[in-house]
Amino acid sequence: MYFKLFMIILINFCIFIYSASANNALINYQIIDYAIPLSLTSVSGNPESGQKIVISREGNCLACHQIPNIVDKFQGNIGPSLAGVGNRYTMGELRLRLVDPYVINSKSLMPAFYKNQNLIRVDKKYTGKSILTAQQIEDVISWLATLKN
Amino acid sequence: MSFYNVIIFILFLIYSLNVFSQETLNNKLYEKPYANNALKSGKYFAREETRNIELDEFENPGMIWVERGKDLFNLQDGENNSSCALCHKGDTNSLLGVAASYPKVYKNQLINLEQKINMCRKNNMNLPKYKLESNNLLSLSSFVSYISKGVPMNVSVAGKAEKYFKKGKEIFYQRIGQMNLACNQCHDEIAGSYLRAEKISQGHINGFPSYLMRWEGIASVHRRFQFCNNQARAQPLEIGHNDYNALQLYVAWRGNGLPIETPSVRR
Incomplete structure (x- = not known):
């Protein structure tokens, strides 16, 4: 009886420690009015490295989005075109769309780029990791903000 | 009307409602994303x-596997000097249409053609x-599938296969991996759209084993599933896994009616 109780407490404790440590990996953010108004980092985003992430396999944005500013024959058309996206959305709105698009559309095909939990059967290589780091998110949205018609 | 009659009436009502809801549930279970003429x-x-x-067929590199499979089919091997052709009477027509019915339940276990x-x-x-996935095995399964080229896919999901079908459907709709994607999100809803340079297909498997240019070789359905899992950054299962067989059954069923095209060629 006491042994069972002890085991349950122990398991709970382990889960708590595990989830706490996993949580610590990502920075907490606040969603206000379908946006994340505050930057995830203290260093402001660098649009140049943002563009590199967008084009490279790291961000892989062209897999689904067309970006007329980029010269590349093969651009996906699953998501909306990113032409003028800097006019349509504020930085905070762009940030939420990258960090967790499910807040806006729970059926979104776009992955949450800043999420490392409540995912199923994640490849060991990526377990506990988000697709992009907080700084990479800031870099990408700082470049997206420059896309104006 | 007596009190008992009322009770019986109510019980019957509950029972019929139950049957009705069960039926509508089953209708949903067998709902297909693509009508037959839209496949x-x-x-x-x-x-x-x-x-x-x-x-x-002269250019199709998958035919190399089919030819090798034909040789293996006729090869007499082992102590008994047995070959596939001896049992199947050297008449490959006896295997006509067989590949179209796999995966199939055999002795309470769902198995695919390779198994x-x-x-x-x-x-x-x-x-x-x-x-599994060896050259010899894929050569044989390619040859056996090739015999049925043109025969419409026709897997059964009734009876003992039903529980595997349900499992396969569940897997098809389950979001997985760091990319958090489910099969249906691409192959049911946006087939025809471009993912980078590739057009997304409806996700049918009537051309398997299929020659994949990226691997310069023939691949089984399970190996293709692994590749899909990798793309979603999900942990792939091993080839021959029961869950992959269940998924293969569901995917084959949703494409029932498409003619076998083995060996298909893809990038």
């Missing part, structure tokens, strides 16, 4: 040059099983 084989979505390679070939070798021919 499109993967070759429809492939690039023209790839499609042309597939359609020309069936291995069972034949072990139980009927007293020969060692081929390694």
Whole structure:
């Protein structure tokens, strides 16, 4: 009886420690009015490295989005075109769309780029990791903000 | 009307409602994303040059596996000097349409064509099983599928297969991996759209084993599933896994009616 109780407490404790440590990996953010108004980092985003992430396999944005500013024959058309996206959305709105698009559309095909939990059967290589780091998110949205018609 | 009559009436009402809801549930269970006349084989979505390679059997590199499979089919091997051809009477027509019915339940276990070939070798021919995904096994399954070229896919999901079908459907709709994607999100909803340079297909498997240019070789359905899992950054299962068989059954069923096109050619 006491042994069972002890085991349950122990398991709970382990889960708590595990989830706490996993949580610590990502920075907490606040969603206000379908946006994340505050930057995830203290260093402001660098649009140049943002563009590199967008084009490279790291961000892989062209897999689904067309970006007329980029010269590349093969651009996906699953998501909306990113032409003028800097006019349509504020930085905070762009940030939420990258960090967790499910807040806006729970059926979104776009992955949450800043999420490392409540995912199923994640490849060991990526377990506990988000697709992009907080700084990479800031870099990408700082470049997206420059896309104006 | 007596009190008992009322009770019986209410019980009957509950029972019939139950049956009704069960039926509507089952109707949903067997709802297909594509009507029969809207089914499109993967070759429809492939690039023209790839499609042309597939359609020309002299150019189609998958035919190398089919030819080798034919040799293996006739090869007499082991202590008993047995071969596939001896049992199947050297008449490959006896296997016409067989590939279209796999995966299938055999002795309470769902198996695919490759596993069936291995069972034949072990139980009927007293020969060692081929390694899954080995050249020899895929050559044989390519040949056996090729015999049924043009025969419409026709897997059964009734009876003992039903629980595997349900499991497969569940897997098809389950979001997985760091990319958090489910099969249906691409293959049911946006087939025809471009993912980078590739057109997304309806996700049918009537051309398997399929020659994949990226691997310069023939691949089984399970190996293709692994590749899909990798793309979603999900942990792949091993080839021959029960869950992959269940998924293969569901995917084959949703494409029932498409003619077998083995060996198909894809990028």
